[in-house]
Amino acid sequence: MQGILSNVGWIPVLPLLAAGVTAVLPRRAKRLAQGLAIGSMVLAFVLSVAALVGVLGNHGAAVISNFDWFRVGTGAVRLGWVVDPLAAVMLVMVSFVGLLIFVFSTGYMAHDGNVTGFFCFLSLFAAAMLGVVIANSLLLLFMCWELMGVASYLLIGFWFHKPSAAAAARKAFLVTRIGDLGLFLGMLWLYRDTGTLLFYDGGLGCLEASALAGLTSSAGIGALSAATAIGLLLFVGAIGKSGQLPLHVWLPDAMEGPTPVSALIHAATMVAAGVFLMARVFPLLTGGSTLPISAGSHFGLNVVAGVGAVTAVFAALIAVGQSDIKRILAYSTVSQLGYMFLGLGTGGVGVAMFHLVTHAFFKALLFLGAGSVIHGCDEEQDIRRMGGLRHAMPVTFATYSVGMMALCGVPLVFSGFWSKDEILHAAWLWQPNVWPFALGLFGALLTAFYMTRQMSEVFFGPNRSENGLGSVHESPATMTVPLTILAVFAVVLGFLGTPAWPWFEAFLSGHEAHWDLGHLIEAAPMMAASTGVVAVGMGLGWWLYGRQGRISPVSMDRFEALFPRMFGAMRARFWVDELYGATVVRAFHLGAELVGWLDAWVIGGLVRAVGAGAQGLAYVMRWVDELLVNMGFDAGCGTTEWTGRWVSRLQNGRTQRYLGLLGLGMVVLAAWMVWGVKAS
Numbered sequence: 001m002q003g004i005l006s007n008v009g010w011i012p013v014l015p016l017l018a019a020g021v022t023a024v025l026p027r028r029a030k031r032l033a034q035g036l037a038i039g040s041m042v043l044a045f046v047l048s049v050a051a052l053v054g055v056l057g058n059h060g061a062a063v064i065s066n067f068d069w070f071r072v073g074t075g076a077v078r079l080g081w082v083v084d085p086l087a088a089v090m091l092v093m094v095s096f097v098g099l100l101i102f103v104f105s106t107g108y109m110a111h112d113g114n115v116t117g118f119f120c121f122l123s124l125f126a127a128a129m130l131g132v133v134i135a136n137s138l139l140l141l142f143m144c145w146e147l148m149g150v151a152s153y154l155l156i157g158f159w160f161h162k163p164s165a166a167a168a169a170r171k172a173f174l175v176t177r178i179g180d181l182g183l184f185l186g187m188l189w190l191y192r193d194t195g196t197l198l199f200y201d202g203g204l205g206c207l208e209a210s211a212l213a214g215l216t217s218s219a220g221i222g223a224l225s226a227a228t229a230i231g232l233l234l235f236v237g238a239i240g241k242s243g244q245l246p247l248h249v250w251l252p253d254a255m256e257g258p259t260p261v262s263a264l265i266h267a268a269t270m271v272a273a274g275v276f277l278m279a280r281v282f283p284l285l286t287g288g289s290t291l292p293i294s295a296g297s298h299f300g301l302n303v304v305a306g307v308g309a310v311t312a313v314f315a316a317l318i319a320v321g322q323s324d325i326k327r328i329l330a331y332s333t334v335s336q337l338g339y340m341f342l343g344l345g346t347g348g349v350g351v352a353m354f355h356l357v358t359h360a361f362f363k364a365l366l367f368l369g370a371g372s373v374i375h376g377c378d379e380e381q382d383i384r385r386m387g388g389l390r391h392a393m394p395v396t397f398a399t400y401s402v403g404m405m406a407l408c409g410v411p412l413v414f415s416g417f418w419s420k421d422e423i424l425h426a427a428w429l430w431q432p433n434v435w436p437f438a439l440g441l442f443g444a445l446l447t448a449f450y451m452t453r454q455m456s457e458v459f460f461g462p463n464r465s466e467n468g469l470g471s472v473h474e475s476p477a478t479m480t481v482p483l484t485i486l487a488v489f490a491v492v493l494g495f496l497g498t499p500a501w502p503w504f505e506a507f508l509s510g511h512e513a514h515w516d517l518g519h520l521i522e523a524a525p526m527m528a529a530s531t532g533v534v535a536v537g538m539g540l541g542w543w544l545y546g547r548q549g550r551i552s553p554v555s556m557d558r559f560e561a562l563f564p565r566m567f568g569a570m571r572a573r574f575w576v577d578e579l580y581g582a583t584v585v586r587a588f589h590l591g592a593e594l595v596g597w598l599d600a601w602v603i604g605g606l607v608r609a610v611g612a613g614a615q616g617l618a619y620v621m622r623w624v625d626e627l628l629v630n631m632g633f634d635a636g637c638g639t640t641e642w643t644g645r646w647v648s649r650l651q652n653g654r655t656q657r658y659l660g661l662l663g664l665g666m667v668v669l670a671a672w673m674v675w676g677v678k679a680s
Helices: 002-006 010-023 030-057 085-108 115-134 138-156 163-194 209-217 226-241 250-256 259-268 270-280 282-286 299-320 325-347 349-376 394-408 415-429 435-459 477-496 503-509 517-522 524-546 558-562 564-571 573-650 655-679
Strands: 063-072 075-083
Touching: 002 030, 002 063, 010 030, 010 115, 030 075, 030 085, 030 115, 075 085, 075 115, 075 138, 085 115, 085 259, 085 270, 085 349, 085 477, 085 503, 115 138, 115 259, 115 270, 138 163, 138 250, 138 259, 138 270, 163 209, 163 226, 163 250, 209 226, 209 282, 226 270, 226 282, 226 299, 250 259, 250 325, 259 270, 259 325, 259 349, 270 282, 270 325, 270 349, 282 299, 299 325, 299 435, 299 564, 299 573, 325 349, 325 415, 325 435, 349 394, 349 415, 349 477, 349 503, 394 415, 394 435, 394 477, 394 524, 415 435, 415 477, 415 524, 435 524, 517 524, 524 558, 558 564, 564 573
Parallel strands: none
Antiparallel strands: 063 075
């Protein structure tokens, strides 16, 4: 196993090679493209499992491989790979969930005209995320991070013939670039102060003790240390990538891409990258301190927890007012990512990453389940036009129910209960104030409510589609088998992180997990509270939507009937996009118009003035040339011609004239000499 730990660079290279080969294949070679993409992910998954086993065999010790990328003078730019418990867990999760999404895509995209291109982009996306996971250099991580941004642009806008898809791709690319600017500035600052971007390098890395000590003691911005300031700049990048306030607006619009793309973005890859980044650079936020983070003494962690808690509730409220099955799940992802950041700020890496891993499985299950519903309902996405699908799509209904209950946090059985409960428990123990915990608890109630609403509208009540249930069909095995596998993991993964046996958190921290029933008893009050909240949320959802299903697609929503203004605000997504359109976007438009005016009238005017001056000078030079230079030249030529003609008369070849002129000359010379003698 030591060999694979030293050569984990092959894990992202395999799907990258598949993407490169697929890029030159003709469109008709879709089976070969599918085989290359799925085969590369199978090999990546096998190697990832081997890496995880190797880390377990090393008792959690990290294996680091650094190398010179290129040399500059006497120095070198160095990159590297790292395989530690954090990277090993992420490798297995990304490759396995990605593999299931790839398999699902063979059925979902079977009738698309560009399957080859689709699998090329999927492979590129997976390779970029796997590169982020194993990077031991912030520079290498940033390169893979940006490659993921390009791949997301290609996949979100895959159906570019739809104006909404093209606009969503541009929006995602531009908004995430705003966050990436913060990441880039943090990276430059980190390199300036430490001289390296390697995370671990035999004690010389930027996340190791000596560098952290210097960063913690150095002044940053205001009262913040350099370590905290750099950590918060990197957090700006994570906010953009993981769709947190205020850069969340791109993530719901990413639903314009094919459903497998939504599952890949929202579960295994892109949005998880932001949480993973902050987990990787967690020592920057704590300054390498080993103090309990529940003491709330780290400003950076307080910011992370606050942003996460507010986002969790904000996105959950918006999800209540949506009617697109994928958009509901999209805002759910934004909310759950907020929980992950809340857990990171209050409970540490283990708490946040446990929810990230469980969420990856049940959210992939929900998105692929939504894709199965859309596929079975002839591309219908509006839940108001569904209803009663549990009979026509039994496998999809059963597996989707598992994902829904895992997301809601139904107690004891489903993984989402254990991971969400760890976050709430950590927030409860957090000392500065109780607001993050209260927001987290309220967000849990909203999650249970909007997911019950969705389940009731989609699978229960009368069918409200135009053609009735007769046109609805269950998806093929290539789609339902991945759903079943994900449903199993949405249950069993939770038992790796129970309070009685917290194996997952112990593994990430490098400790050995011990069975202790007392911890479960200590957590019982919190478990009871969260269970009660979930029960209230699901009960309210069923009371409003499940008891008597919607009769018509145009019927008023039950919640809207009770609170029309509130529901209108949630349906309008609290007008954040409109606010940005009226402020930021409008400012850019005005700036563009100003630049256009400056270009047309100031710069263009100067250009025209210079051109006019040059043209006028040309007219003057033409006059000088024609009236002065040419006339002078012509006069000189005429004089030369006259002189030549006169001289030519003297040289006419007649000897008598030559002798006469010679005699005349002698006479003149003699006269001059006589005159000179007399004068002297």
